[in-house]
């Protein structure tokens with residue numbers, strides 16, 4: 001143990017009341033230094049504490065927004081430690097109690113954080129077994145543990161974790177040597193227990209940020225500009241100020257009304273008479289594509305191999321197409337909300353956010369407090385999908401609490417949620433590629449405009465390839481100046497558009513070469529994981545070979561994202577009279593390495609595919625420059641029950657590989673598989689998402705009549 | 711106290727000031743501290759605010775408090791006695807018919823209203839009854855399966871292959 005760790009131990013155990021603590025990443029001092037922030041090479045911080053009652057508490061900065069990590073993290077710890085799942089308590093996303101964490105995004109919780117957490121639990125088990133060996137007088141390697149009880153085979157001697165932890169003050173940094181359990185030995189992992197949060201969520205006990213109600217709380221409503229880029233010229237607040245109980249706050253750019261009743265606050269907001277300067281008109285949802293290509297500047301090369309010209313010379317068929325997609329909203333059913341309570345010189349903020357620690361630091365800066373005087377607590381989050389990271393609402397709540405000296409709730413309306421969303425960006429992807437006479441891809445040349453490169457390199461064996469990009473997209477900080485408003489990470493950022501373009505294009509190449517689309521993909525990849533999911537999907541679907549368009553209305557698409565591989569197959573029916581597409585069935589096969597919770601993984605696959613039906617069929621933001629025209633669900637249409645097809649999920653076992661991402665991968669190829677199925681049904685290829693009935697009709701009109709189904 | 715409304719809330723008589731056009735959703739969440747009914751859109755498009763009024767699924771964000779005189783309101787908190795689960799709640803847990811859980815109270819109460827007027831609904835009837843409720847997490851298929859199980863028209867997930875996958 002380092003000197004540093006010894007020094008920190010005393011303070012730590014004063015806070016926790018003793019026990020056995022195992023730290024991941026950072027020791028107690030760094031964990032509880034309120035100034036700690038990013039800059040560490042790895043973002044794997046957490047600790048677990050075994051108390052004298054034998055209960056195990058996991059403190060982690062990750063948050064639960066529906067993806068099931070509360071349960072899967074508990075499973076990992078229970079497995080490695082040798083306790084039952086109900087012996088575990090999870091404390092997530094509380095900046096006073098949990099160590100620093102950058103945020104919950106990118107399907108990293110299981111993939112990167114998981115192994116570290118498991119190692120800590122494995123280390124804890126070694127410590128406990130060491131104590132047990134001393135107590136029982138039996139060599140450590142002869143002991144076994146089950147349900148928190150240590151026994152020596154062939155003897156009646158036993159001791160519980162609770163007895164071992166009682167009166168101890170042991171702190172350890174997780175070592176290198178902890179050996180994780182093999183998948184074949186799993187007792188808790190690899191199983192599908194009921195969600196730990198299930199009972200809270202079906203009874204209404206689960207609290208979200210807007211459900212937290214400190215005594216004396218005021219509801220805030222904030223004056224919003226009519227469009228991005230508008231600025232306030234003048235404000236007449238006289239009428240609102242006359243209303244009983246209303247406080248009008250005006251501080252720099254922040255104009256708000258506060259009232260003890262939420263409806264009274266909304267009514268007071270309506271009484272404000274602002275005068276705005278209007279921003280100059282910008283591109284709209286139709287002209288945006290031309291704008292993006294022009295504004296993105298010269299393409300930057302992102303990947304290249306082989307010799308494009310040589311590949312081109314060998315091509316028997318060349319296919320060249322541009323694919324487009326509009327802006328898509330996150331639209332979690334819970335809008336952003338935060339409650340800030342000032343007390344004793346500190347501020348506590350309950351916020352719906354994926355990034356409690358960065359949010360804490362931003363709040364501290366905004367209200368002029370030290371980070372240690374701000375506490376962010378993340379209760380249950382009602383959906384994030386990448387959209388709850390900017391946290392303007394938490395900063396607004398904290399500022400208003402500081403100004404008024406009272407607890408303040410800022411809960412965005414749906415219109416505010418749409419206005420301030422950091423949308424999935426509109427994009428254009430241009431691809432030119434060719435196959436040789438044997439149906440092998442000989443060159444591939446693509447340029448991605450304004451969406452970034454995630455998933456932009458096709459998962460095929462292509463000898464000559466160039467990938468270029470324009471717009472300098474950066475998902476972390478508002479996107480790119482080529483977009484008329486902020487854009488940001490949306491479930492598999494950029495990868496949905498890239499998979500749509502790549503897999504539409506591959507399908508078109510297969511058709512041009514006269515090869516069955518599944519056979520074409522298999523012929524062009526030697527990647528065993530990709531081949532395995534394609535074959536598993538085909539078996540589950542009952543794939544019947546045929547060159548597209550076969551008239552069957554079935555198709556395949558595949559992709560790799562977050563370390564996982566996915567292959568989807570879809571069956572659709574197209575109504576030629578009105579251009580509507582009916583998806584009858586989707587089969588998805590996924591290799592995600594070792595599976596922590598099979599049912600949880602299937603849940604994420606089903607959720608991804610269902611969410612993708614939105615960007616595939618109906619979701620596209622309408623706007624005029626900075627004026628967001630869709631501000632509620634009446635015009636911006638999410639998938640509803642009547643649109644959701646049968647979804648069958650197949651998990652392709654791969655226990656040799658550590659767990660990979662599960663929350664995002666299946667969403668990527670969904671748009672393509674449906675567009676490809678429309679092509680297979682009709683011979684019409686829609687090149688722009690979403691596939692609205694009008695666009696499908698246009699594509700039908702442009703397509704050659706379908707030859708007899710073969 | 712000119713405009714006071716009296717009704718029964720989760721089995722108990724209550725009164726609330728009903729001035730102007732106060733809406734049931736906000737009265738529940740503020741006056742009564744019942745935060746199970748959620749705000750999702752405020753215009754009747756998402757169903758997150760659904761409660762039962764005289765057994766019917768009713769949108770809290772579209773219902774003026776003044777219309778509730780003498781009526782019976784049940785929220786998710788009052789659906790089952792404390793510590794117990796209603797069969798629909800039980801089926802939602804068993805099927806994993808929820809992810810973030812924000813739509814869940816509205817989903818469950820909409821399903822309860824359906825089952826009270828049609829004890830054995832067809833799959834089509836379930837889809838139709840649920841179509842006004844949005845779920846962004848994509849739990850739809852499992853929600854339908856959970857409702858089928860609660861109505862006795864389908865087996866519980868454990869009895870089926872594929873653990874809860876409809």
Ligand code: FES
Pocket residue numbers: 748749750751752753754755756757758759760769770771772
């Ligand atoms: S909040 Fe009432 S329907 Fe959406």
Ligand code: FES
Pocket residue numbers: 066333382383808809810811812813814844845846847848849
């Ligand atoms: S479970 Fe998240 S919105 Fe339905």
